[in-house]
Amino acid sequence: MLERLPFHRFKEFNLLDDADRQAVFALGEAPVDLPRHAVLRRESEPPRHIYILLSGWVGSSVLLPGGERQIVKFHLPGDLLGTPSMCLAQAADTLTALTAVTISRVPVAAFGALFASSPRFAASMFLSVQRERVALMDRLAAIGRTSALARVAALLLDIDDRLRVAGIADGEGFELPVTQEQIGDYLGLTAVHVNRVFRQMVEGELIARDRQRIVLLDASRLRSMSARQQRVMSRDSSWLSGEHAA
Amino acid sequence: MLERLPFHRFKEFNLLDDADRQAVFALGEAPVDLPRHAVLRRESEPPRHIYILLSGWVGSSVLLPGGERQIVKFHLPGDLLGTPSMCLAQAADTLTALTAVTISRVPVAAFGALFASSPRFAASMFLSVQRERVALMDRLAAIGRTSALARVAALLLDIDDRLRVAGIADGEGFELPVTQEQIGDYLGLTAVHVNRVFRQMVEGELIARDRQRIVLLDASRLRSMSARQQRVMSRDSSWLSGEHAA
DNA sequence: CGTGCATTTGAGAAGAATCAATGCCCGTGG
DNA sequence: CCACGGGCATTGATTCTTCTCAAATGCACG
Numbered sequence: 001m002l003e004r005l006p007f008h009r010f011k012e013f014n015l016l017d018d019a020d021r022q023a024v025f026a027l028g029e030a031p032v033d034l035p036r037h038a039v040l041r042r043e044s045e046p047p048r049h050i051y052i053l054l055s056g057w058v059g060s061s062v063l064l065p066g067g068e069r070q071i072v073k074f075h076l077p078g079d080l081l082g083t084p085s086m087c088l089a090q091a092a093d094t095l096t097a098l099t100a101v102t103i104s105r106v107p108v109a110a111f112g113a114l115f116a117s118s119p120r121f122a123a124s125m126f127l128s129v130q131r132e133r134v135a136l137m138d139r140l141a142a143i144g145r146t147s148a149l150a151r152v153a154a155l156l157l158d159i160d161d162r163l164r165v166a167g168i169a170d171g172e173g174f175e176l177p178v179t180q181e182q183i184g185d186y187l188g189l190t191a192v193h194v195n196r197v198f199r200q201m202v203e204g205e206l207i208a209r210d211r212q213r214i215v216l217l218d219a220s221r222l223r224s225m226s227a228r229q230q231r232v233m234s235r236d237s238s239w240l241s242g243e244h245a246a
Numbered sequence: 247m248l249e250r251l252p253f254h255r256f257k258e259f260n261l262l263d264d265a266d267r268q269a270v271f272a273l274g275e276a277p278v279d280l281p282r283h284a285v286l287r288r289e290s291e292p293p294r295h296i297y298i299l300l301s302g303w304v305g306s307s308v309l310l311p312g313g314e315r316q317i318v319k320f321h322l323p324g325d326l327l328g329t330p331s332m333c334l335a336q337a338a339d340t341l342t343a344l345t346a347v348t349i350s351r352v353p354v355a356a357f358g359a360l361f362a363s364s365p366r367f368a369a370s371m372f373l374s375v376q377r378e379r380v381a382l383m384d385r386l387a388a389i390g391r392t393s394a395l396a397r398v399a400a401l402l403l404d405i406d407d408r409l410r411v412a413g414i415a416d417g418e419g420f421e422l423p424v425t426q427e428q429i430g431d432y433l434g435l436t437a438v439h440v441n442r443v444f445r446q447m448v449e450g451e452l453i454a455r456d457r458q459r460i461v462l463l464d465a466s467r468l469r470s471m472s473a474r475q476q477r478v479m480s481r482d483s484s485w486l487s488g489e490h491a492a
Numbered sequence: 493c494g495t496g497c498a499t500t501t502g503a504g505a506a507g508a509a510t511c512a513a514t515g516c517c518c519g520t521g522g
Numbered sequence: 523c524c525a526c527g528g529g530c531a532t533t534g535a536t537t538c539t540t541c542t543c544a545a546a547t548g549c550a551c552g
Contacts, residue, residue: 013333047480062387064473070387084383086485087259087376089478092383112485115369119362126361126368129375130333136382137330137338141308141316143390144434148540179498188390193540195500211549227310232335234293239332239358394508425530439508441532457517 006054006078008165012131014235015124024121027111028052028104040081040095040103047085049105053077056101057177060093061185071186072136074098074178076162083129099177123240131233138229143188146227151187152197153226156207160216173208173215252300252324254411258377260481261370270367273357274298274350286327286341286349293331295351299323302347303423306339307431317432318382320344320424322408329375345423369486377479384475389434392473397433398443399472402453406462419454419461 010021031054034040040051043063051058058075060082072093075081085091086108115122142154159176163169176183180198181191189197201207206222208215216222256267277300280286286297289309297304304321306328318339321327331337332354361368388400405422409415422429426444427437435443447453452468454461462468 062383062475064387064391066392066473068387068391068473070383070390072383072386084376084379087373087480088380089480089482092380092475092477108485112369112487115372116365116486119365119368122365122368122372123358123361126372126375127333129372129379130330133330133375133379133382134334134338136379136386137308137316137318140318140382140386140389141310141314143386144316145310145314146312180500181498190541191499192501192542196540199500227312227314229308229338231338234333234335236335239354240362241358426532427530436509437531438510438533442508445532 006166008167009078009080009128010124012233013124013127013237015120015127015237015240020118020121020124023114023118025052025104027106027114029106031102031104034097034101034103036097036099038097038101040097041091043092043094044090047082047088047091047108049107050083050086050111051081051095052104052106053079053081054102054104057098058101058103059096059098059178059182059186061096062093069185070188071182073132074159074186076159076166077168078166080128083125084132098182119240123237127234131231134231138231142227148187148189148193148197149200150225150227151189152183152194152201153206153222154228155183155187156214156216157219157222157226157228160219173213176212176214178212252412254413255324255326255374256370258479259370259373259483261366261373261483261486266364266367266370269360269364271298271350273352273360275352277348277350280343280347280349282343282345284343284347286343287337289338289340290336293328293334293337293354295353296329296332296357297327297341298350298352299325299327300348300350303344304347304349305342305344305424305428305432307342308339315431316434317428319378320405320432322405322412323414324412326374329371330378344428365486369483373480377477380477384477388473394433394435394439394443395446396472397435398429398440398447399452399468400474401429401433402460402462403465403468403472403474406465419459422458422460424458 005025007021010016010024016024040058041047041049053075055077058081059071060073060075061069061071063069081095082091085093115125142151160169160174163174164171168174179191180194184191184194187194198209202209206218208217251271253267256262256270286304287293287295299321301323304327305317306319306321307315307317309315327341328337331339361371388397406415406420409420410417414420425437426440430437430440433440444455448455452464454463
């Protein structure tokens with residue numbers, strides 16, 4: 001069962017060794033398969049678990065009173081889901097399977113036990129959350145201050161990057177298993193406009209598209225129009241132990 | 247010097263006692279006064295410190311390649327600033343004094359030492375960051391999916407709430423010491439449009455305004471048009487110790 | 493071979509941006 | 523004491539991006 005676990009998100013900050021990472025996955029209950037459209041957890045439910053995504057895509061979305069939906073993040077294998085709501089009495093986001101998925105549930109108490117006993121695990125989690133926070137800051141900037149074209153470009157580059165890091169894509173294109181309406185909800189656009197932007201990108205030979213398969217034909221042009229920052233994560237964990245406290 | 251420290255942000259999760267909170271402020275160097283427009287830390291600088299805001303307002307902003315600016319957060323007294331960039335080699339955001347401010351710098355190593363030695367402090371910080379993450383999710387939804395009017399309403403309600411929690415405002419109105427251009431950069435609007443929305447709100451008797459002083463005349467109507475969620479923080483810290491692990 | 497969801501396309505409307513000018517407040521220096 | 527100048531706020535006129543509404547097409551699946 002441990003043959004192919006997606007460890008990559010737990011290596012980011014150079015804080016956990018192999019044993020630590022095994023411990024992380026050992027927190028989880030037995031993996032469960034769920035079909036597309038399954039809801040892992042609805043917003044307003046008390047957050048008693050977090051989730052490790054082992055395969056497939058999951059969307060985290062927030063519902064507004066008027067019925068509008070904002071998709072906060074498309075989660076890929078290896079991601080730890082549902083942690084933002086740990087600070088709340090009622091979950092803030094709904095977790096929905098965008099494809100068939102395999103997940104492992106983790107009771108928050110199990111997470112807490114490891115968190116309390118291992119400062120390195122605690123620090124790693126702390127930094128992971130900060131990293132997600134920076135990602136949200138960048139997304140805020142994209143939605144608040146860039147055009148529809150730039151937002152779509154940023155999304156495609158982001159997914160491409162993350163799929164490569166996860167070892168799922170190889171630069172020969174990838175499946176984007178979401179509807180244009182979901183892309184709209186992610187980018188703050190309507191499905192109709194997402195469709196027009198895709199058309200524009202195909203005509204401009206920036207991308208090729210066949211159903212939900214996307215190939216990035218001109219990544220450097222996409223990058224320059226996306227206004228997307230390349231964030232380099234710190235691999236220096238000396239702050240934890242107090243080294244170099246000069 | 248400890249008479250009037252803004253402790254409220256360190257009481258949110260019921261994890262720290264008085265001594266713990268003293269320890270937090272003891273991490274900081276001697277308080278420093280800075281004038282309006284002073285830059286605490288510029289983005290792309292290596293993040294060697296975080297900052298406790300003791301008085302005044304600070305803006306955290308991200309600059310896009312095209313020169314556009316997104317203001318991520320208006321920080322109020324008691325906030326811990328600059329922590330998102332702890333996960334990065336180069337800071338993601340610029341911290342700028344919006345008013346004259348008093349801050350205390352904290353070396354990341356000092357923060358790390360307390361983090362490593364006190365699981366309760368670590369957990370409190372973890373939850374604080376998650377809380378900020380939820381706030382960003384809500385902001386994303388506001389900018390991506392609501393009108394200019396709703397965004398301004400949400401901003402005013404948010405500031406009012408936070409000023410009250412900080413013990414700075416009392417419901418009789420408050421100073422909003424930022425230019426309309428900065429409000430635009432915060433909400434993903436132009437200064438011109440922010441101005442028109444304010445006019446609309448004054449005409450609709452939702453608010454009163456004199457220079458930068460704002461009075462919320464009809465908070466309940468503002469709330470209903472803002473699409474803003476009231477988030478209730480968890481005060482149950484049992485997950486940390488592993489109680490109720492049922 | 494329907495049925496249903498998703499995509500595509502068109503036409504028109506609306507919200508917000510842009511461009512440009514004017515006015516106001518306030519600090520500064522003559 | 524008053525003129526000047528800079529930063530903001532305000533207002534109008536116009537443009538543009540994106541939305542809305544509506545209909546048609548296409549694809550997957552039973």
